[in-house]
Each structure stands twice: as structure tokens, then as C-alpha cells.
Amino acid sequence: MPSLSRAESTARGASIAVVSYHVDLDLTTGDERFRSLVTIRFTATGTETFVEVKPATLLAVRLNGVDLDPAALTDNRLPLTGLVEENTLTVEAEMAYTNTGEGVHRFVDPADGETYLYAMSFLDEVQRIFAAFDQPDLKAPVTLSVTAPPHWTVAANAEVAARPAPGRWEFAPTLPISTYLFTLIAGPWHLRRDEHEGVPLGIYCRRSLAEHLDADAEEIFTVTKQCLDRFHQLFAERYPFGKYDQAFVPEFNAGAMENPGLVTFRDDYIFRSAVTDTQRESRATTIAHEMAHMWFGDLVTMRWWEDLWLNESFAEYLGTRVTAEATRFDQAWTTFALRRKAGGYAADQRPSTHPVAPEQVPDAAEALLNFDGISYAKGASVLRQLVAWLGDEAFLTGLNDYFSRHRFGNATLTDLLASLGSASGRDLAGWAQVWLRTAQVNTLRVEVALDPEGRYREVALTQTAPATHPVLRPHRIGVGRYAVDGGADRIEVDLDPRTDGGRTVLAGLTGEPASAVLLPNDGDLTFAKIRLDPASVEAVSLLLPRLADPLPRALLWGEALGAAIDGERPVMAVVELIGAVLPTETEVIIAEDVLAMSRSLVDRYLDPSMRQTALAVIDKTCRQMLDGAAAGSSAQLAAARGLIAATSDAALLTGWLDGREVPQGLAVDTELRWAILGRLVTLGMAGGAEIEAEAAADPSAAGAERAARCRAAVADPAAKRAAWEIIVANTELSNRLVEATAAGFWQPEQGELTADYVPRYFADMPTAARLRTPWVAEEVAHLAFPRYAVAQTTREAAAALLARDDLTPGLRRVLIDADDDLRRALVARTALAATNA
Numbered sequence: 001m002p003s004l005s006r007a008e009s010t011a012r013g014a015s016i017a018v019v020s021y022h023v024d025l026d027l028t029t030g031d032e033r034f035r036s037l038v039t040i041r042f043t044a045t046g047t048e049t050f051v052e053v054k055p056a057t058l059l060a061v062r063l064n065g066v067d068l069d070p071a072a073l074t075d076n077r078l079p080l081t082g083l084v085e086e087n088t089l090t091v092e093a094e095m096a097y098t099n100t101g102e103g104v105h106r107f108v109d110p111a112d113g114e115t116y117l118y119a120m121s122f123l124d125e126v127q128r129i130f131a132a133f134d135q136p137d138l139k140a141p142v143t144l145s146v147t148a149p150p151h152w153t154v155a156a157n158a159e160v161a162a163r164p165a166p167g168r169w170e171f172a173p174t175l176p177i178s179t180y181l182f183t184l185i186a187g188p189w190h191l192r193r194d195e196h197e198g199v200p201l202g203i204y205c206r207r208s209l210a211e212h213l214d215a216d217a218e219e220i221f222t223v224t225k226q227c228l229d230r231f232h233q234l235f236a237e238r239y240p241f242g243k244y245d246q247a248f249v250p251e252f253n254a255g256a257m258e259n260p261g262l263v264t265f266r267d268d269y270i271f272r273s274a275v276t277d278t279q280r281e282s283r284a285t286t287i288a289h290e291m292a293h294m295w296f297g298d299l300v301t302m303r304w305w306e307d308l309w310l311n312e313s314f315a316e317y318l319g320t321r322v323t324a325e326a327t328r329f330d331q332a333w334t335t336f337a338l339r340r341k342a343g344g345y346a347a348d349q350r351p352s353t354h355p356v357a358p359e360q361v362p363d364a365a366e367a368l369l370n371f372d373g374i375s376y377a378k379g380a381s382v383l384r385q386l387v388a389w390l391g392d393e394a395f396l397t398g399l400n401d402y403f404s405r406h407r408f409g410n411a412t413l414t415d416l417l418a419s420l421g422s423a424s425g426r427d428l429a430g431w432a433q434v435w436l437r438t439a440q441v442n443t444l445r446v447e448v449a450l451d452p453e454g455r456y457r458e459v460a461l462t463q464t465a466p467a468t469h470p471v472l473r474p475h476r477i478g479v480g481r482y483a484v485d486g487g488a489d490r491i492e493v494d495l496d497p498r499t500d501g502g503r504t505v506l507a508g509l510t511g512e513p514a515s516a517v518l519l520p521n522d523g524d525l526t527f528a529k530i531r532l533d534p535a536s537v538e539a540v541s542l543l544l545p546r547l548a549d550p551l552p553r554a555l556l557w558g559e560a561l562g563a564a565i566d567g568e569r570p571v572m573a574v575v576e577l578i579g580a581v582l583p584t585e586t587e588v589i590i591a592e593d594v595l596a597m598s599r600s601l602v603d604r605y606l607d608p609s610m611r612q613t614a615l616a617v618i619d620k621t622c623r624q625m626l627d628g629a630a631a632g633s634s635a636q637l638a639a640a641r642g643l644i645a646a647t648s649d650a651a652l653l654t655g656w657l658d659g660r661e662v663p664q665g666l667a668v669d670t671e672l673r674w675a676i677l678g679r680l681v682t683l684g685m686a687g688g689a690e691i692e693a694e695a696a697a698d699p700s701a702a703g704a705e706r707a708a709r710c711r712a713a714v715a716d717p718a719a720k721r722a723a724w725e726i727i728v729a730n731t732e733l734s735n736r737l738v739e740a741t742a743a744g745f746w747q748p749e750q751g752e753l754t755a756d757y758v759p760r761y762f763a764d765m766p767t768a769a770r771l772r773t774p775w776v777a778e779e780v781a782h783l784a785f786p787r788y789a790v791a792q793t794t795r796e797a798a799a800a801l802l803a804r805d806d807l808t809p810g811l812r813r814v815l816i817d818a819d820d821d822l823r824r825a826l827v828a829r830t831a832l833a834a835t836n837a
Contacts, residue, residue, distance in 0.1 A: 001054070001075040001076045002075055002076070002077065003124070003363040003364045003365035003366075004052070004124060004134065004135060004363060004364045005362060005363040005364075006304055006305075006306075006360060006361060006362055006363065009135045009137070009304055010304070012049055012050075012133065012135065012138070013135065013137045013138060013303075014045075015044060015045050015046040015049060016042050016043065016044045016045075016046075016049055016083075016133065016138070017042060017043045017138070018040065018041075018042045018133055018138045018139070018140035019041040019042055019043065019140060020040070020041045020140050020141050020142075020143065020173070021038060021039070021040055021130070021132065021140055021141070021142045021143065022038065022039040022040075022143045022145075023036070023037070023038045023129075023130050023142060023143070023144045023145070023182075024036075024037040024038070024144075024145045024146075024147075025037075025129070025130075025144070025145070025146050025147070025184075026146075026147045027117060027146060027147060027148045027149070027152075027186055028147055028148065028149060028167070029094075031097070031106070031115075032096060032097060033056050033057075033094045033095060033096055033097065034094070034095055034097065034104060035092075035093075035094060035095075036055075036091075036092070036093050036094070036095045036129060036130045036131075037090070037091070037092045037130075038090070038091050038130035038131050038132070039088065039089070039090045040088070040089045040090075040091075040131070040132070040133070041086070041087070041088050041089075042087050042089070042133070043085055043086055043087070044083040044084065044085065044087055045085075046083065047081065047082060047083050048079065048080060048081045048082075048083060049080050049083065049133075050077045050078060050079050050080060051077075051078050051080060051089065051091070051131050051132065051133055052076050052077060052078075052124070052127040052131065052132060052133070052134045053073065053076060053078060053091060053093060053127050053130070053131035053132070054076045054095075054103075054125075054127040054128045055073075055093035055094060055095055056093070056094045056095055056096040057093060057094040058070040058073050058078075058091075058093050059092040059093055059094065060090075060091070060092040061078065061089075061090070061091050061092075062089070062090045063080055063082070063087065063088070063089050063090075064082075064084065064087055064088055064089075065088075066082075068080075076127055078091070078131070089131070091130070091131035093130075093131070095128060095129060095130075096128070097117070098128065098773075099251070099732075099733070099734040099735065100253075100734075100735045100772065100773045100775070100776045101120055101251055101252055101253035101735050101736075101775070101776070102120050102125040102128060102253070102773055102775065102776075103119070103120065103121075103125050103128025103129055104117055104118070104119050104128065104129055105117065105118055105119075105120060105249075105251060107249075107250045107251055107701070107734070109206055109207075109208050109250070109700075109701060110699055110700065110701060110703075110704055111206075111208035111699055111700045111701070112207065112208050114187065114188050114206070114207060114208075115187055116185070116186075116187035116188075116189070116206055116249070116250060117184075117185065117186040117187055118183065118184070118185045118186075118247065118249040118252075118264060119182065119183045119184045119185075120183065120252075120253070120257060120264070121179060121180050121181065121182045121183065121259075122180045122181075122254075122257055123180055123305075123364055123367060123368055124180065124364045125180075126179040126180060126182050129182065132179045133179070134179045134180070135178075135179070135304075136178040136179075136180060136301050136302055136303065136304065136305070136410065137178075137301070137303045137304065137410040138178075138179070139176040139177055139178050139301065139408065139409070139410070140176055140177075141173040141174050141175065141176055141177075142157065142158075142173065142174045142177060142182055143158075143171065143172070143173040143174075144156050144157075144158070144170075144171045144184065145168070145169065145170045145171070146168075146169045146170075146171075146184065146186065147167055147168055147169075148167050148169065148186050149167055150166035150167040151188060152167070152186050152187055152188055152189075153185075153186070153187065153188065153189045153191065153204075154169040154184060154185070154186045155184065155185050155189070155202070155204065155245055155247065155262055156169075156171050156183065156184040156185075156261070156262060157171075157174045157177065157181070157182065157183060157184075157241070157259055157260055157261040157262050158171045158172040158173065158174045158242065158243075158261055159171065159172050159200075159242055159243055159261075160172075174241075174260070174261070175240065175241060175260070175408060176408045177260055177298065178301050181258070181259050181260055181297075181298060182259070183257070183259035183262050183264060184262075185204060185247045185249065185262070185264070187206075188207055189204045189205065189206070189207070189247070190204065190205050190206065190207045190209070190210040190213060191203070191204050192213065192214070192217045192221075194221045196221075196224070196225040196228060197228070197229075197232075199228065199239060199242075199243065199244050200242070200243040200244070201221060201224060201225075201243075201244050201245070201246075202243065202244075202245040202246070203217060203220055203221070203245075203246050203247075203248070204245065204246070204247040204248065204249075205247075205248040205267060205270050206248075206250060206267065208700065209248070209267060209270045209272065212270050212271060212272045213248070213270050216270070216271065219280070220246070220283075220287070222327075223283075223284045223287050223288075223327050224244065224246070224287055224291075226326040226327050227287060227288045227291050227322050227323070227326055227327070228244070228291065229326065230322045230325055230326035231291060231292070231294075231295070231318075231322060234318075234322075234396060234399075235295060235396075235399070235400060235403065236400045236403070236404070237295065237299065237400070237403045237404070237407065239291075239294055240294070240299055240407075241260040241261045241294060241298065242261060243261055244261070244263075244291075245261060245262045245263070246262075246263045246264075246265060246287070246290075247262060247263070247264050247265070248264075248265045248266070248267035248269055248270045249264050249265070249266070249267055250267050250701050250736075251701070251734050251735055251736040252264060252265065252266035252267070253266075253735060253775055253776070253779070254266070255286050256286050256289070256290045257290070258290045258293030258294065258297055258298060258311075258315070260294060260298040263290045263291075265286065265290075268702070269283045269286065272670060272671070272700075272702065273667070273669040273670050273671035273672065274637055274667050274669055274671075274672070275634075275637070276588050276592065276634035276637050276638050277329075277588055277589075277634045278335070278588055278589045278592050278634070278638070280329070281323070281329040281331075281332060281335060281589065282335075284323050284327050284329050284332075285319050285320060285323045285329070285332055285335070286319070288318070288319040288320075288322045288323045288326075288327075289315045289316060289318075289319030289320075290315070290319075291319075291322075292314060292315040292317075292318035292319050292322070293311060293315045295403060296310060296311055296314035296315055296318070297310070297311035297315065299403060299407055299408065300402065300403060300406040300407060300408075300409065300410070300411050301409070301410050301411070302410065302411065302412070303410040303411065303412050304361065305361045305364065305366075305367030305370070306357065306358045306359065306360055306361040306367075307357060307411075307412055307413055308361075308367065308370055308371070308375050309356045309357050309375055309379045309413075309436070310411065310412075310413070310416060312371070312375045312376050312379060313356060313375060313376065313378075313379020313380050313382065313383055314379075314380075314383065316340070316376045316377060316379065316380035317379070317380035317383040317384060320332045320333060320335075320336045320340075320380065321333075331550055331551075331587065331589065333524065333551060334550045334551045334553075334554045334587065334589060334590070335554075335589045335593075336377070336380070336524075337524045337551060337554045337555055337558060338554040338555075338557060338558050338589070338590060338593045338594075339589070339593050340373075340376070340377040340380070341377050341378075341381060341524075341527070341558070342558065342561070342562075342593075342597065343373035343376075343377055344373040344374060344376070344377030344378040344381065344527070345373075345441055345529060345562065346373060346565075346821075347372045347373030347374050347377075347378070347817075348373070348374055348378055348439065348440055348441045349440065349441060349466075349820075350816065350817045350820045350821075351816050351817075351820055352369075352813050352816045352817055352820075353374065353439040353440055353469075354370060354374060354439055355374075355436060355437050355438055355439050356374060356375065356378055356379045356382055356435070356436045357413050357432070357436040357437060358370070358437075359437065365774065365809050366809060368774055368775065368778075368809075368810070369778075369809055369810065369813050374439075378441075378527055381526065381527035382435050382436065382527055384524075384525055384526075385435070385475065385476065385525055385526045385527065386420075386431070386435075388476045388525045388526075389431070389474075389476050390420065390423075390424045390426065391424070394420070394423045394424035394425075395420065395423075395424075397423035398416075398419045398420035398421075398422065398423035398424065399419070399420075401419040401422065401423060402415065402416055402419040402420075405419065413432065413436065417429070417432055431474070434471055434472075434473045434474070435473060438469060438471045439469050440465065440466050440468065440469035440471070441527065441528060441529055442463050442464065442465050442471075442472060442473055442475075442528045442529070443463070443464045443465075443528065443529040443530070443531060444461050444462070444463055444475070444477075444495075444520045444521060444528045444529070444530050444531070445461070445462045445464070445530075445531045445533075446459070446460075446461060446518050446520055446530075446531070446532055446533040446536065447459070447460045447461075447462055447533065448514070448518065448533040448535065448536075450514055454513065454514050455511055455512060455513055455514060456509045456510055456511065456512050456513075456514055457510065458505060458510065459505070459506040459509045459510070459518065460503055460504060460505045460506065461479070461493070461495060461503070461504045461506065461520055462502065462503045462504075463475070463495060463497060463502045463503070463504075463528075464502070472497035472502045473497070473528075474494070474495060474496045474497070474498075475494070475495040475521075475526045475528060476492070476493075476494050476495075476525060476526070477492075477493055477495065477520060477521045477522070477523070477525055477526050477528075478490045478491070478492055478493070478521070478522040478523040478525065479491050479493050479506065479518060479519065479520055479522060480517075480518070480519035480522030480523075480552060481509075481515040481517075481518060482515055482516055482517040482518075482519060482543055482547065482552070483515060483516055484516040484539060484542050484543055484546065485546055486543065486546035486547045486548055488547075488549075488552075490522050490523070491506070491508060491509070493506060514535070516535075516536070516539040516542065516543055517532065517536040517539050517540060517543050517556075518532065518533060518536050519532070519536070519552055519555060519556065520532075521555065522552060522555070523551070524551060524554075524555060529562055529566075530555070530559050530562075531559065531563060531568070532559060537569075540556050540560065540577070541577055541580050541581055543556070544556060544557075544581045544584070544585075545581055545584040550586075550587040550589075550590060553585070553587065553590055554587075554589075554590055557590060557593075557594050560573070560574050560577055561574060561594070561597050561598070561601070564601055564605065564828065565601065565605065565824060565828065566824070566827075566828075567824070567827040567828040567830070567831035568831070569831075570831070571601045571602065571605050571606040571614070571828060572606070572610060572613075572614060574598055574601060575598065575601075575602065575606075575614045575617050575618065576617070578594060578595075578598055578617065578618060578621055579617045579618075579620065579621050582594060582595075582621050582625065583621060583624040583625050583628060585625075586635075588634040588635050588638050591625065591635065591638050591639070591642075592638045592641075592642075595618070595622070595638075595641075595642040595645075595646075598618065599618075599645060599646070601828075602614045602615065602618070603748040603788060604748075604787065604788060604790055604821075604825045605790075605824075605825045605828040605829065606828075606829070607829050608751075611748070612648075615646050615647075615648070618642065618646040619643060619646045619647045619648075619649070621642075622639050622640075622642040622643035622646060622647075623639075623643060625638075625639035625642070626639040626640060626643060626663055630665070631663070631664045631665025631666075632665035632666075632667075633665070636663065636665060636666055637666070637672075640663070640666055640672065641672075641675060644672075644675050644676055644679050645675075645679065647679070648683060650680060650683060650685040653676050653679060653680055653685075654680065654685070656668050656672075656676055657673060657676050657677070657680075670698050670702075670703070671702075671706075673694060673698075674694065674698075674703075674706040674710070677690060677691065677694055677710060678706070678709065678710050678713060678744070681710050681713045681714050681715070682713050682715065682747045682749055682750070683715075683749065684715040687714050687715075687716065687719075688711070688714060688716075688719070691707055691710045691711055691714070692707075694706075694707065694710075695707040701736075704737060705736055705737060705740040706740070708726075708737045708740040708741045708744070709740040709741065709743055709744035710744060711723060711741070711744070712726075712740075712741045712742070712743075712744030712745045713744040713745070713747055713750075715747075715749075715750055715753060717753065720745070720753065720754060720757065723741050723744070723745050724745070724757060724760070724764075726738060726741045727741055727742050727745065727768070727780060727784050728764040728765070728767070728768040728784075729768065729771070731771055731772065735776045735779075738776070738780055739776075739779055739780060739783055742780050742783035742784040743783045745757075745784060746784075746786055746787060746788050747788070748788045751788060751789070754786070755789075757786065758786045758789045758793075758794060758797070759797060761784060761785065761786050761797075762797045762798065762800070762801045765781055765784070765801075765811060766801070766804070766806065766807055766808075766811065768780070768781075769781055769807070769808045769810065769811040770808060774808065774809070774810050775810075777808060777810055777811065778808075778810030778811070778813070778814060781810065781811050781814040781815075782814045782818070785814065785815075785818040787818065787821070787822075790822055790825045790826060790829070791822075791826075792826065794822055795819055795822050795823065795826075798815050798818070798819040798822070799819070801815060802815050802816065802819070
């Protein structure tokens with residue numbers, strides 16, 4: 001089906017204005033389809049346009065009292081001619097339920113057989129629900145009515161206005177919203193209610209998760225209230241959409257979706273087993289992120305998708321900021337520095353990189369590809385740098401002016417810069433050009449020269465840019481001076497390549513006694529890779545255990561991991577740092593992320609001959625962390641997970657499953673059991689029988705996903721054949737089950753077993769990608785890529801496939817990025833070989 005282009009959107013947006021949608025859905029017509037009836041009132045200045053709809057069967061179309069031929073529908077477009085100034089369009093259709101997390105997703109809970117529905121209209125999928133002018137700048141009120149089974153609960157963007165009969169739900173009109181923000185949920189939902197300063201609050205989940213939601217409802221409501229309070233302090237415009245419901249829904253593709261009045265989350269955020277504070281912080285940050293969208297995206301919406309950053313970058317920045325300022329998770333910026341920015345740096349260095357705010361996005365399909373680490377983490381980092389430059393007062397004054405000028409409308413980069421420029425008295429055009437309109441990341445390197453007395457003769461920061469994007473940027477940063485005992489001070493520095501040519505001498509340090517570690521970007525106020533001077537690198541292992549503030553610890557770990565990824569230092573140097581220092585780490589997020597990121601390095605960037613040595617170090621480290629952790633603590637759980645992922649000690653793992661020699665306070669609960677079984681399966685120490693027994697004990701949707709992943713990981717040719725067929729050909733299973741299968745297929749311990757599937761990926765994936773919707777196809781292609789086949793032959797196969805001109809945009813992006821990751825892994829292995837030589 002054709003994707004709406006920017007040119008088409010601009011032309012249609014100039015020729016029509018939508019007055020209202022009246023939508024009537026009948027959800028009682030069977031398990032495969034539902035009935036959709038929409039009446040659209042719109043004005044027009046021209047005589048023709050088109051409306052989008054993706055029906056199973058188009059039943060009837062009436063424009064201004066005249067019946068149109070449903071056969072005129074071509075792909076997803078229905079032409080409309082003979083328009084007058086004021087028009088009424090009615091479209092009736094049968095729509096298909098989906099199992100892809102788009103349109104109206106239908107899910108039958110394996111735990112109790114109950115059926116649940118939810119609507120996901122993003123990015124251009126409202127067409128699977130009702131006919132619409134599906135572009136972000138044609139906002140209008142939506143009035144919804146729903147017929148559902150009498151025992152179901154239905155919720156939507158707006159409040160319920162009437163219940164005229166059992167199973168009949170009529171909702172109040174929404175405020176003007178974009179079509180991609182429409183949603184509803186329907187089913188026997190479990191509901192908890194509360195209220196805060198006049199805002200009704202609700203939390204929904206499936207009945208089978210009710211006890212787990214009830215256990216965490218107080219925390220979810222508390223975070224929600226704290227975030228609302230903080231946003232009301234920051235913004236003059238209070239939350240404008242009436243009620244604030246949050247629904248945790250099954251088989252959701254994204255982390256969450258910012259539908260006004262009814263935010264939808266993946267229900268993995270309803271924890272059914274013990275979790276670390278890292279996971280609770282992640283849920284809190286996601287709640288705050290989606291709430292930020294109520295202003296950035298919902299109240300004021302981008303005009304077209306090149307200004308996606310006006311939604312996601314601001315939500316990422318404000319979600320992290322508000323979480324850190326208003327909730328108990330006051331180290332959210334530490335998590336951002338180590339976890340979120342790592343993804344941003346990776347995305348921005350790939351060939352597929354793009355500016356935070358591209359000049360143009362040609363169509364909606366291309367827009368979908370930009371929901372990545374650049375639009376989220378880099379954009380948020382750029383905003384944090386802007387705040388450091390403008391000052392917080394001017395920044396917030398500008399935002400409030402922006403809301404006032406464009407409330408319930410649409411805006412562009414130019415509109416935002418005008419408000420910020422007026423508030424700050426600065427011309428932001430030059431700043432926007434280098435930070436928002438150009439791609440790639442700068443590197444800040446510390447250069448140190450000492451005099452014979454050990455004092456600084458000269459300290460300089462050198463800024464470099466890759467040859468493909470040779471743009472140097474202004475940065476306002478801190479430079480931390482750290483003694484081995486953890487004592488520190490910080491100086492503020494402005495780097496301006498217009499005046500210093502990219503090399504800034506820190507004159508204030510000349511003659512000062514040398515510090516153990518000089519840390520550029522201390523405070524993490526800018527978006528730039530950092531590299532320490534050699535003496536600082538040597539001192540990091542001494543400093544980390546004595547450094548009280550977790551943020552500089554995160555920055556130092558990120559520097560070490562990044563240098564290994566770039567092939568500037570051996571991977572084993574990071575592994576040795578982990579062995580020496582990580583048992584002393586007190587911030588669970590740092591411990592968890594270092595372990596997770598180091599495993600990617602060990603499994604892909606390290607020469608395979610050294611992998612077992614590295615895993616032995618990580619195994620030993622995790623045992624030390626486990627021994628030192630308090631019983632039942634987040635640290636204990638994080639250490640246990642790290643040990644399970646790294647160890648080859650089948651006796652220990654089997655013993656834990658059987659309840660033997662389990663550390664005091666560690667709950668070997670449902671999720672931990674699946675993690676242990678997954679590791680045993682990968683090692684060839686368990687198989688189908690054990691998986692089926694565990695699945696029988698956990699007859700839940702999450703259990704089905706864990707079982708699917710384990711089945712794909714079984715070290716057996718027949719299991720791999722079955723899994724591959726699911727990955728490349730099965731369209732009956734839901735999105736999440738196919739993705740779980742793809743995630744489990746490749747294992748670094750099974751290179752010989754899966755070698756034949758490396759060429760099969762490149763042969764099978766183009767057809768497989770066309771079988772599925774773009775979002776799901778891209779995710780499956782990413783998860784199923786042979787990421788552990790780090791070899792030039794894999795890159796050659798990728799290059800051959802990329803030479804074709806019939807690939808879907810999503811598959812092409814996956815191949816470009818995955819191939820570049822392989823290139824970097826090969827560079828790192830080469831660097832290690834050179835070091836050893």
C-alpha cells in the first residue's frame with residue numbers, strides 16, 4: 001500500500017480542514033472482524049481529495065448524500081470528488097482484527113481464555129479502525145460509540161458520556177487530536193481508580209495480572225501524581241485532556257503510546273516476579289515520558305514527521321528530568337547516561353544516521369525508520385545541552401510561549417525556535433543548524449602535558465568529527481578533576497570551534513597539580529563521545545571504588561565500553577576492569593548495564609578464542625557481587641541474573657531450579673526460572689521436555705513468549721528448523737511470539753549448529769519482510785540477523801542483498817545497521833590482534 005508522502009500531506013492539509021469524526025464500532029461480530037462506521041465532517045477549498053481506509057470489506061460510502069462505489073478503493077485510498085465547502089462523508093466497513101499490535105489487536109489470554117482488544121493507530125494505522133484523513137496536522141474532535149459484549153469494559157481517549165444499554169458505550173467528544181492518537185481498550189479489564197487534584201486516574205490490566213497490578217498500584221499512582229505535579233510546576237498549561245488513564249496491554253510493540261486520556265503500555269511493566277529498582281525506574285521514566293507527550297505531541301503536534309523530535313526528544317528529555325526531580329528515582333540521569341545514550345551514540349555513528357530534525361522526511365514509511373536512538377536519546381541530550389546554554393528559566397519561558405501560541409494545533413522547528421529565541425534573546429539559527437540539522441557525533445579527547453614537578457603544563461580538549469560528517473559543534477561542558485580518593489572539583493568550559501578551531505586549551509589548569517583523572521563532559525550536559533588521556537585511563541580502576549557520585553561512575557564506564565567498541569582499547573581491558581571494580585559498585589543500574597553491555601562485547605567484539613576466559617572473569621565477578629549483596633535486594637537479583645547469563649556451571653543452575661544451594665533471599669520465581677532454563681537450553685543441558693514442563697507450570701502470555709524463545713535456543717537441528725520456519729514464514733502467531741523466537745535463535749555457543757542459517761537469512765528475509773507489517777517486519781529482521789557470525793563473508797552477503805532494489809525500507813535499514821555493527825566488531829578484533837602482537 002502506498003505511504004502518504006509529505007507533498008501529498010501538505011497539499012491535502014492546505015485544501016481541507018476536518019471538523020469532526022463520529023466513530024461507531026461494533027465489536028460483537030465475531031473473532032476475526034469488527035464493524036466500523038465513521039462520519040467525517042470536513043470543509044474543502046478544492047473539489048477533490050482522498051481518504052484512507054484499510055478494510056477487510058468496504059461496505060458503503062456516502063459523500064454529501066450520494067452513494068459512492070466501494071470498488072473505487074485502490075490500495076488504502078478512496079478518491080473523493082465533487083467536494084463543496086462543507087462536506088459529510090460516511091464510510092462503513094468490516095475491519096480485520098490483527099495480531100501485530102496495530103489497528104485493533106485481538107488477544108486471547110492463555111491464562112484464562114478471556115479476550116482483550118486494544119487500538120493502536122500510530123503511525124498511520126487508524127485506517128485499520130475507521131476511514132480517516134490520516135496525517136498529523138488534520139486534527140479534529142473524535143466522538144466514539146462502541147458496542148461490546150455486556151460483561152466487557154470499554155475505555156477510550158475521552159470520558160464515558162452514556163451507557164444506554166448493556167454493552168453499549170458512548171463517549172464524550174475528545175479535544176482536537178491527530179488521528180494517530182486515537183485509541184480504545186475493550187475486554188474484561190481489571191481496573192484501579194484514583195484521583196489527583198481534579199484529574200481522574202485509572203490503571204487497567206488483564207484480569208490474570210490483577211494481583212500483580214494491585215501489588216504495584218500504589219507505586220504507579222504515586223509516580224503518576226508526582227509527575228503531574230512537576231509538569232504543572234514547569235508548564236503554565238495544566239494537563240488538558242480530562243481523565244488520565246493508563247492501560248497495560250498485551251503484545252504491545254512499543255514501550256508505550258501517548259494517546260491523550262488513555263496511555264497504553266506494554267504489560268511487561270506489570271511485574272509478576274521480583275525485579276530490580278532499575279526496572280522500577282524504567283517504568284517510572286516511561287510514565288513520565290508519556291506524560292510529557294501530553295504537551296509535546298498531543299497539545300501541540302508536529303506538522304509532519306521531520307519534526308518528530310518535537311515529540312520524542314522532548315518527551316525523552318522531560319521524562320528523564322521529571323523522574324529525577326519528582327520521584328524516588330533520583331538517579332534517572334545516571335541511567336540515561338549509561339543506557340540510553342549508548343544507543344544514541346551507536347545509532348548516530350551508523351551509515352543510516354540522520355539529523356535530529358531532518359530537513360524533510362519524504363513519506364510516512366520513511367518516518368517510521370526515524371524512531372531510533374537519534375530521535376530519542378540524542379535529541380534529549382541536545383535539549384539538555386540547550387538548557388545548559390540558554391539557562392533553565394529562558395528555556396521554560398520559551399516552551400510556555402510555544403504552548404500558548406500553538407495549543408491544540410500543529411507546529412514546526414521554526415515555531416519552537418522563535419519562542420525560545422524570544423525568551424532568551426538569542427538567535428538560535430546557527431545552533432539549530434549544527435545540532436539539529438546535521439548528523440553524527442563529535443569526540444572530545446583530553447590532551448595532557450606535565451612539567452617535571454607533575455603539574456599541568458598544558459591541558460587541552462580536542463574536538464573531532466568523522467570525515468563523513470565533518471561538523472564541529474559548540475559545547476558547554478564540565479571538566480571534572482578527580483583525586484584517587486574520590487575528591488573532586490569541576491570547571492565549566494565553553495568549546496567553540498569558531499574561535500578555537502576545535503582545540504580548546506584549559507588555561508585555568510596550567511600550573512595546577514595533576515589530578516588522577518580528568519573527566520570531560522562531567523555532569524553529562526552534552527552529546528559527545530569522550531576519551532580520557534592515558535594517565536586517567538590507568539587511574540580509573542583506582543578511582544571508581546572511591547567515587548561517591550554515580551553519574552561520573554557511569555560516564556567512566558561508558559568511556560571504557562565505548563573505547564572498546566571503537567577498537568581503541570582491547571575488550572579484555574574492559575573485562576579486567578569489571579573483575580577489578582564491579583563488585584564494589586553500589587548503583588544497581590550501573591552494575592546491570594555494564595554486565596549487559598560487556599556481554600555484547602564479549603560475544604561479538606572479542607576474539608572467540610578468548611571468550612571463555614572473559615566469561616570466567618564475569619562469572620567470578622557475579623559470584624563476588626552475589627556474596628556481597630544483601631538478601632532479597634536489587635543488587636542480589638542483578639548479580640544472580642548476570643551469573644546465570646555468563647556461567648557454564650550446569651550443576652549450579654540445575655540446583656537453583658530444584659531449590660538447592662540458592663542464596664538466602666533470592667527468589668527463584670517464574671522469571672528467574674525461565675532465565676535459568678534458557679541458559680541450560682543454550683548450553684545443551686536441557687531441551688524440549690523441560691521447556692514444556694515449565695510452560696505447563698506458567699500458562700501465561702509471558703510464559704508462552706519465554707517458552708518460544710527457549711524452543712528457538714534448543715541446541716538441536718530439528719528445533720532450529722522449526723524455529724526458522726516461524727521466523728520467516730509464520731503469520732498466524734502473534735508479533736511477540738515471532739519476535740521471541742527470533743530473539744532466541746542465534747546463540748554464541750551454537751555457531752556450528754546455526755552456520756547454515758547465515759546464508760539463509762539473506763536468502764529468506766526479503767520475502768519474510770513482505771509478509772508482515774512494517775513495524776513487525778523490521779523488528780523480526782533485526783532480531784533474526786546472524787549477529788554472532790562476525791566474519792567478512794557475512795558482510796559480503798549483506799552487501800549483495802543491499803545491492804537489490806526491492807527491499808522494504810525497514811529491512812534495508814536493519815541490514816545497513818547490522819552490517820556496520822559487524823564491521824565495528826571486526827575492527828575491534830583486529831585491534832586486539834594487533835595489541836597482542
